[in-house]
Amino acid sequence: MCKLLEIKSLTVRYDGEGDVIKNINMDVGYKEIIGIVGESGSGKTTLIRTIINLLAPSSEVVSGDIIFEDKNIRKYNKEAWRKLRNNEIAMIFQNPGAYLNPIIKIGKQFVESIRNHRDISKAEAIIQAKAILEKMHLDDSDRIMNAYPFQLSGGMKQRVAIAMALAMKPKLILADEPTSALDVKTQAQIVNELISLRNNFDTSIIIVTHNIGVAAYMSDRIIVMNQGEIVENDTKKEVITQPKMEYTKQLLAAIPELKGF
Ligand SMILES: Nc1ncnc2c1ncn2[C@@H]1O[C@H](COP(=O)(O)OP(=O)(O)OP(=O)(O)O)[C@@H](O)[C@H]1O
Numbered sequence: 001m002c003k004l005l006e007i008k009s010l011t012v013r014y015d016g017e018g019d020v021i022k023n024i025n026m027d028v029g030y031k032e033i034i035g036i037v038g039e040s041g042s043g044k045t046t047l048i049r050t051i052i053n054l055l056a057p058s059s060e061v062v063s064g065d066i067i068f069e070d071k072n073i074r075k076y077n078k079e080a081w082r083k084l085r086n087n088e089i090a091m092i093f094q095n096p097g098a099y100l101n102p103i104i105k106i107g108k109q110f111v112e113s114i115r116n117h118r119d120i121s122k123a124e125a126i127i128q129a130k131a132i133l134e135k136m137h138l139d140d141s142d143r144i145m146n147a148y149p150f151q152l153s154g155g156m157k158q159r160v161a162i163a164m165a166l167a168m169k170p171k172l173i174l175a176d177e178p179t180s181a182l183d184v185k186t187q188a189q190i191v192n193e194l195i196s197l198r199n200n201f202d203t204s205i206i207i208v209t210h211n212i213g214v215a216a217y218m219s220d221r222i223i224v225m226n227q228g229e230i231v232e233n234d235t236k237k238e239v240i241t242q243p244k245m246e247y248t249k250q251l252l253a254a255i256p257e258l259k260g261f
Pocket residue numbers: 014015017020038039040041042043044045046047056058210
């Protein structure tokens with residue numbers, strides 16, 4: 001077993017849209033960070049939502065297999081997914097507010113989420129939650145645990161969301177534009193937190209971003225998507241210094257600071 005995830009000949013369509021990702025083949029190694037870039041509508045979100053089986057009802061996986069640690073998770077039923085999702089593969093969304101309940105304090109949500117997956121006492125879950133918040137540089141963990149989501153900044157909420165994902169020690173984190181709702185300084189902090197996950201927890205990460213600069217900064221490998229297809233898949237050095245596709249060259253040209261890479 002040398003790959004954490006392998007995607008084989010994956011094609012997905014939406015009703016009325018036709019195939020929006022077409023014959024995708026890719027893999028993710030252990031501890032690898034992959035950046036997926038591409039224009040709006042190129043199928044990036046559809047690809048990672050297919051991996052974690054969170055597609056809209058109007059979608060259909062036409063063909064393909066998704067192998068996670070040698071098991072074909074495309075064939076998993078609801079119960080198998082309940083065990084896999086969050087425990088082994090977790091997703092971080094663009095807007096963390098969308099999955100934090102606005103009327104429940106962070107601590108209660110966090111403890112419930114841990115205890116839904118692990119048979120431990122409330123007191124133990126509180127200790128675990130606070131330790132992970134502190135690892136995410138949310139140092140005043142008591143205040144965070146006592147806060148409602150609206151009392152936290154966007155960057156703090158995203159850190160809480162990452163901490164909640166991390167509590168389950170997933171092997172793979174899928175991050176869909178996790179920084180695009182944040183200001184530039186906070187974006188950089190979150191990107192660095194994600195990199196430290198790999199360094200400290202051996203987590204593999206697929207990050208979807210519009211920003212090839214972010215992908216270049218944090219990824220080992222960059223995948224470029226265009227109109228539902230992978231048009232480039234190589235080490236970040238290769239993609240940045242020797243892009244094969246005109247489309248990639250255009251993406252790179254839009255980021256002046258990468259020219260001297
Ligand atoms: N729920 C849906 N129902 C129908 N079509 C959809 C749905 N979600 C996405 N699509 C279509 O599928 C295509 C790919 O969308 P997707 O969101 O995967 O692209 P993306 O690269 O992630 O775009 P963005 O960068 O804007 O998020 C687009 O043409 C989009 O309109």
